[in-house]
Structure formats: C-alpha cells, structure tokens
Amino acid sequence: MAPKTPILFLKTKSSPGDTYEEFFTSPPDGASYEPSFVPVLKHQFDEAGIAIVRNALQSGSISATAGSAYGGIIFTSQRAVEAFTKLVEERRGEDGWPHLQDVPIYSVGPATTRALKAVPQVPPLQVFGEHTGAGDKLAPFILEHYGEWYKDREVKPPLLFLVGEKRRDVIPKVLTGAGWRVDEVVIYGTGELESFYDDFARRLAETADRPTRWVVVFSPSGCDSMLRALDLLDASTGKAKRKQPGRNTLIATIGPTTRDHLIQKFGFEPDICAEQPTPEGVWRGISSYRRR
Numbered sequence: 001m002a003p004k005t006p007i008l009f010l011k012t013k014s015s016p017g018d019t020y021e022e023f024f025t026s027p028p029d030g031a032s033y034e035p036s037f038v039p040v041l042k043h044q045f046d047e048a049g050i051a052i053v054r055n056a057l058q059s060g061s062i063s064a065t066a067g068s069a070y071g072g073i074i075f076t077s078q079r080a081v082e083a084f085t086k087l088v089e090e091r092r093g094e095d096g097w098p099h100l101q102d103v104p105i106y107s108v109g110p111a112t113t114r115a116l117k118a119v120p121q122v123p124p125l126q127v128f129g130e131h132t133g134a135g136d137k138l139a140p141f142i143l144e145h146y147g148e149w150y151k152d153r154e155v156k157p158p159l160l161f162l163v164g165e166k167r168r169d170v171i172p173k174v175l176t177g178a179g180w181r182v183d184e185v186v187i188y189g190t191g192e193l194e195s196f197y198d199d200f201a202r203r204l205a206e207t208a209d210r211p212t213r214w215v216v217v218f219s220p221s222g223c224d225s226m227l228r229a230l231d232l233l234d235a236s237t238g239k240a241k242r243k244q245p246g247r248n249t250l251i252a253t254i255g256p257t258t259r260d261h262l263i264q265k266f267g268f269e270p271d272i273c274a275e276q277p278t279p280e281g282v283w284r285g286i287s288s289y290r291r292r
Helices: 019-025 047-058 078-090 110-117 135-151 168-179 198-207 223-229 256-266 278-292
Strands: 006-008 035-037 040-045 072-075 106-108 126-128 160-163 182-192 213-217 249-253
Touching: 006 019, 006 198, 019 035, 019 278, 040 047, 040 078, 040 168, 047 078, 047 160, 047 182, 072 078, 072 135, 078 110, 078 160, 106 110, 106 135, 110 126, 135 168, 160 168, 168 182, 198 223, 213 223, 223 256, 249 256, 249 278
Parallel strands: 006 035, 006 213, 072 106, 072 160, 106 126, 160 182, 213 249
Antiparallel strands: 040 182
16 A cells, blocks of 8 residues: 655644644545644734724724724634634623624635634624635725625725734735725734744654655745755755755645745745645645646
8 A cells, every 4th residue: 555645734733623634634536645733833912902902892993883993804814813702702691792793804715714703793793705715815805895885985984904913915005005994903923933843854754754745834934944844945045945856845835925935035936836725725736736
C-alpha cells in the first residue's frame, strides 16, 4: 500500500471538529492524505477596542434606525467573531440582546459565517457575503447590498469593521472611495508563536521519508519561519532560493493575500493558490496540480 500523503495545515485545529481534517480524511477523489496541524498564531483581545464595541452594543448604537451610529458590521476573521461573541455572552439571556436583528452583518467566507451564525441572537443575525471568499470581492458586494438595504437614504449609515491589528485595507478603501464612512476598530492582536519554527521543523522531520507532502499556509504570519524550516530561504538576501527540480514539499496558500505576501516579500511562488478559502477549494487546487 502506498504511504499516505502528509498535508500540514499551518493553523490551530478548530474545535470540536475541524472541517479541513474531516474533508482530507476522506476526500471525494479517494486520495489518501494524512492531515495534521501546526499552530502558527497566538491571539489576544484588545481591551480598548473591546470596550468601544461593548459600548456601541449596550447603547443600541448599531441599528437600522435613522441617526444610529452604525447601520451594519463587517467581519473578515474568526478571531474578530470570537471577540464579538465574548461581548454578546456578557448579557446573554436578555430579551432581544444584542438587538442586531435588523442590521446586515457582512462576512468574508464560510468559516467566519459559521462562527457568526452560532452567535446567540433571537432571531438570528442576518449574515451576508459568505460566497465572496476574499476582501476584494466582499467590498463590491457590500457596496451593492448595503446600498440596496438603505436605498431610501441618500447618505448611507456608517459601517463598523471589527479587525485585528494586522489587516489589509482593501475594504475600507473601496467603501470610503464611494463616499461611505467605515470605522475600523481593532479588537484583537496576533503574533507568531515562539514554538512554531521548532514545531514545524519537527513535523517535517517526521514526514521526511514521504514521496510528496503538502503544506497549506493560511496567513502571512509565520511565512519567514516556514521557508527557513524548509531550507527555501537564502539567509544572505532574505529571498527564496532558486526553485529546485524534484522538490517534494509543495506549498498551497488559502488565498491571494498569503500568495501575494510570499511573492512580494520573499520572491517565492507557491505551487497553488486556492480559488476559495475552503477545504474543497484547497483540494481542488491540489487535485488540479496532481493532474498536470
């Protein structure tokens, strides 16, 4: 029997179940993968930002009512949803809390949407944008959808964008370019785990005898350590070494943000970039690569 192909997901394994592990344990094409996880990031809530959002929720400032401070909320990460959920839990059980049933909530992808749909709100939050998959596609969707939502108002209500300290500015640029106001509030920070390099190097050593293995990268954070552990980085230039023929460790990125970071900062072209930030999107990219 041929050995399973290791697929190393550079992220914290989701609990109670991880969709990437579930999908690649029994993929549609019957291929034999061995999924594992190497955590990259550590997260901590930003208490100053949390306080701003708490005050907005408790004062009813996020509402479809004319004159409200905000008419909708944007999320582009699960960590922002986690921080938001923490605030909602503080007053769980109060009738109608957090009183967001009439405002549109925008989400960049399936994982963030699943997290938002689990937020305790009766009736549930109205979440839109799951199909877009990336900020550069979510932004024009918001322009159209939010514009229609508040079509009776010449001046659209401001939007609240809950973000981490590291983020792209594509969504605010597009929306402010249309004359709208977007307030970004940082509610969490991220950093690379001190143990990531050693943990990843250990997993690479454990799978060194396999004919092929995949590494799936979810964030620009940790890319330097990843390339160094794979011996793909030239220490003198900080750029990627020339691609070696027959390299058996293949790199996939979850989307264009991480792909572009690898190319622009390190001159490294990943082997595939998933068209959708989902297990199926990664699988389709790998399957297409295997058919070349």
